[in-house]
Amino acid sequence: MQLTGAQALIKSLEQAGVDVMFGYPGGAILPTYDALIQSSIRHVLVRHEQGGGHMAEGYALSSGKPGVLMITSGPGATNAITPIADAYLDSVPLVVITGQVSTSVMGTDAFQEAPIIGITAGIVKHSFLVQSADEIPRVVAAAFYIATTGRPGPVVIDFPKNVSLENMEWYWPETVEELDLPGYHPTVPLDEEAVAAAAELIRQSERPVLYVGGGTIKSDASKELLAFAESTGMPVVTTLQARGAFPDSHRQHLGMPGMHGTYTAVTAIQKSDLLISLGARFDDRVTGRVSSFAPHAKIIHIDIDPVEFNKIKHADVAIQSGVVEGINALRGTGAKPKDLSAWWEQLNAWREEFPLMYEEQQPGAALRPQMVIEAINASSPAGTIVATDVGQHQMFASQFWKFEEPRTWLSSGGAGTMGFGLPAAIGAKVAKPDTTVWAIVGDGGVVMTIQELLAAAAAKANVKVCILNNQFLGMVYQWQQLVYDGRLSHVQLESPDFVKIAEGMHCVGLKATTVEEMYEAIKLANEINDKPVVIDFRTDSSENVWPMVHAGASNDDIIVHPTQRGN
């Protein structure tokens, strides 16, 4: 069967199992958009390539399937740099197809030319420049294989216009060997000696902590984690990327570690004698000052990516495997820690003394953002998905939303991308149309990709958007107060009329300034399922995120909520 390159690309996407893609057409990718007309793939028309990339991420994170973005050359491609970098840092499987100018003019500064392979080299798992139409099925199959195996990540396929117009004889590679990837070996056999050494460390431990990272969600290891935690009695902490990997309601869950983690999670790690890292990477937001991080702990590090071993912290035992295989191997040894009752007594005392908290809402005062989150959480069905940007609202959401299931929390962790939340929520709603999806965002970040409300309305991706609007860049404001002696520099935001913006983009817009309006708006939002709903919650700008470990400080110097501080 003879196909054009453009037809071969679309057919390859279908063969790779793609049923939804996000994208935006333009010059160099026009032949491929022409071929898309005949395809069964659902295409969601985004309004900016950055938004499209985050939608693909939200789709991937909520469904476990790779997200696909197709965009044109030059500015189309460069607009997608942020989501590509975001996906790289948070190990999100993405395949990004960028149009490219014809090979005959590449390098001549042709119209809408950008060297996207070079620009993205440091932020992709791999990239391909398609040089002839014959390569297309192999390249597409390889791109999906690379994006989704081992440690997932973004793969770029740069697709010159002339190649999309060439003819080729159709084929589809059925085996991994046909992909011709002699340098790619995503998995290795399990190191049994390391497993035995890990078992021995577990048997010796009296104060263990299961340090659960995003890899636990990427490898769908929640079931194994629950069984392992319950059979060993070990406490669990879930990082920002792992929220939902272990039920928040479970008594062994101590909460989130790190800069704004719970006192108990942070302090448990500091006092632990064994840290079992499951798909976590010792990010600086978790470790604080590395030299004083978990100073008494032996470390068992389980990760699919061996480069994470010893990168930040020395691993006493390193096991290169997916989290499911790693946990199963440890469970297989039957190793149990020593009697943990003294450890639990200590942990429970900390939990009792330093719970997450905020001060009670005062009548007539601006809304407490934490209360808004708890109110939405309480009115939402189980399995509701929450997506956020980065900042105070993100930390409040992570702290005060109760996550019970994996893939219900989508947040930009490594890159800390403002503008991620709304499009990620839209992507998740496209993946799971029957699930309630909330974007919880700040008044700063939401404006960065707010045009995607148009895409959501058009695609009937009826997300609900909670804007915690304190008219400040909240986290920057917090730092300027605490770290820069209250000197405020360009941190105050004049709010737009979010209700009008929502209505202007074919969504429902609501505003809440009092507690009564808050409950009323949430109730209304829950009743509206035929349009996206945006609620502008006017929140208290003086509210800060506690606890806090200052950047570069030791986790021993965690600062709790002002009302919890002793003399």
Add this chain to the structure above:
Amino acid sequence: MSNHEILEEVIHTPVRLHILSVKVENKPGVLMRITGLFTRRGFNIYSLSVAPSEHNARFSRVTIVVDAESAPLEQIVGQLNKLVNVVEISDISPKDAVERELLIATVPTHVDARTPLADIIAEANAAIIDVDASAVTIMLAGTPQACDSLERRLEEFPNVELYRTGRVALPRLGTPA
């Protein structure tokens, strides 16, 4: 310290310098991926050479001399290994390697030097590969140390134009892999 002293110290500190012999797929952009990785991760390249490798045009061999002080060798090798086009990495410590490097230099001939140029060429086992009325171009294929030594001896000549290729290396025969 002079450049030469720094060079000496770097070359003769075996723990510091490592030779990575990297077999890569001969694909466009592969060198950019390697050098980009070194830049982004803050690894220092001391020298680098690339050429098609033994069997066919499908693979190339990149010999990278890295400064393992700039980052742990484990990280450098691990990150390189993550590049999809990198097929195989041999980490060769200088003491277990046979290394060669090519030096070429154009040296003016009408110079009243302490040691006659002809003697230097002869002692270094260098060869003359080009001549005109005012200068000769010489070459030496030798160990990095031999090239260092020749480079140093040419210092007393003015206006020497000198290039070195950087090393290529293979494991010394009989060395455990």
